[in-house]
Amino acid sequence: MKLNLFKRSMIFATFFGSCLCIALIVASLGTTHWIDARARRTSNPMESEGRISFGLFEGHKEINFGYGWRNHDFSVKAGTHPARRWAWLGTASQLAVALASSGGACVLAALASAARARSSPKPILACNCATVLFTIGAMAVWLTEYFLRLQHNVMSEEDLANTWSSDGTADLGLSFWLIVAASITAFINNVCVLVAMADGRDVDTIAPALEEKVNGAIMLY
Template sequence: MNLFKRGMIFVTFFGSCLTIALIVAAMGTKFWIVARARRLSNPEESNGKINFGLFKGKKELNVAYGWRTYEINIVEQLHADREFLIYGLWVATIGCLCGALLFSALSAVFAVINTASTPSGAITGVPGLYLWNTLAMFFDLAAVSLWAVQFYQKLQYNVMSIEDRDNMWSSSQMSAFGYSFWFVVGAVVVHFVNIVVIYIGTSEGREKKVPQPMIEEKSNGAIMLY
């Protein structure tokens, strides 16, 4: 394996590490959704700001008496109010991110192995690098898609708790995707770039190997003439 090919494969190691960091940040931060809120009974005198991630969040409400801050625990809120999120989509999003983490880690590990040596097996070699990056990208895309469905089916209409809804609070049409969500979109892009880099690196390797059989054939022909 030539130096260029090894170098290009090693670049994908850094890309895989970046995707791991992006996914971990997405799961740990509290900005999958950001929203504003108003109290329907007095919209001019009320204001609210809400943000939450897959597990935690924060809510700030002001009813003309000053801002009050509340912590949001998604698991507890789901137990208290099954209408808050579509439970199956929430679980599936977390599961897909865990799958993306696993395959991102595998793509990083095998990028190092392929840089240091030339594995004979397909799964451990260059075809495996395509596989791990493609699977990681698939799970990232699945998580993005599931959360988008969650947003358009549920979160764009209301992100308030049942107590807030009973108190006439609403965030209808005032919600948007936060930066935690876009971290996962970024991971999709990085894995796609990894696949392109692997293709460029291995294609270069194949091009350099093409003349070799011709040279060997000419040498063998000359020997036969003698």
């Protein structure tokens, strides 16, 4: 049984949606703006200034003690990340699963839209549901850590020893919102798949009905 053009188009649309999900998740993992914060020294707040931004793996810090800016790029991982180990691992691992499920949805959508025979869109739906689930899970873990810790402090122990403070200055950056966009895109993919599943018309279900009517007309003659 062959899929009609509408079903094939809806499923093929999810291929582009899954590609967009992959791009958004990869961009969020590769950029350094999960958190953007400002900092000052409590000992001389009027003369000092700092800017810190970091992602899940790398970060950038600009600090001015009062006599010029100093720029530092730094690598971060579990154990040295401003976020605690459980938050870093929870966010990174869930995004890895979301990336894999988006890749699976992409491949399945391409195969289903190209196949001549009818194929079930349920595996595509399952992959996109997994993408939504794990992106939401990653956002929940990161938001929990943000409200419990990161909005109060993103400074290293060395910076804290030098009386630097970022209390109340940290904001969620672009990298985080890319995950929000990926989750919304995967949800839209699910809507497209459900619409395709709700449309019960298929090429081969219409043709036999027409053929039966023709045969009945011939027998009357």
